Amino acid sequence: MCQLLGMNCNIPTDIVFSFTGFATRGGRTDEHKDGWGIAFFEGKGVRHFVDHQPAMSSPVADLIKRFPIKSKNVIAHIRKATQGQVTLENCHPFVRECWGRYWVFAHNGDLKNFAPLLDGAYHTVGTTDSELAFCYLLQQMRRRFGDTQPPMRELRAFMREITAEIAQYGSFNMMLSNGEALFAHCSTKLHYIVRQYPFATATLADEEVAVDFSEVTTPQDKVAVIVTEPLTTNESWTQFAPGELKVFADGDLLPD
Secondary structure, three states: OOEEEEEEEEEEEEOHHHHHHHHHOEOOOOEOOOOEEEEEEEOOEEEEEEEOOOHHHOHHHHHHHHOOOEEEEEEEEEOOOOOOOOOHHHOOOEEEEEOOEEEEEEEEOOEOOOOOOOOOOOOOOOOOHHHHHHHHHHHHHHHHHOOOOOOHHHHHHHHHHHHHHHHOOEOOEEEEEOOOOEEEEOOOOOEEEEEEOOOOEEEEOOOOOEEEHHHOOOOOOEEEEEEOOOOEOOOOOEEOOOOOEEEEEOOEEOOO
């Protein structure tokens, strides 16, 4: 199946280090070679890049590795197709509007016999179960809360409910963000780490690359990284429990 990468920070930060290791899994150190994508929030805008080529051979992925785009919320995905052809429209992450903000979504898993009726403003463009789940989630969210975004407490409760509903149809590891917070749900496998002062050196698992974060950060920085498999060999990653939904904002894991 696919792999996910997310980043949530308290100040705009680039994801070059993490993406360099992550992209290597898209055709070199792993088999996820059916496309890839990444989305960066900048204010209320989104820089969105997708490619149906493997991340290891994609010129667009090379650009992301070299160009330090800074963002407080990033979602990336490398694809191993289970449903839908290897085409651009089937590449994650997917982007839609709700409540005057962009929402970005990516999914790792396989949903069987999942065929909800989409009768609102959200429809699929491609043929993946992932995009269908995203459209259904947004449709039900608008149906629940109407035209106004609810407080985080209510939104998080809804996300727990809807992800549990969708996960009944199979594996539903997903990341979702509106640029204010990042929601991550685990069916089978997700890990996270929060990097904060005092910063140390991190070494990638998939590339011979290391970064001393104390040289490129300030004591106020806080960065949460969420990924399917840990990206580094010398840091302590925390594994999600199956069925768990976590919410990150300003680089912090929000308490329940």
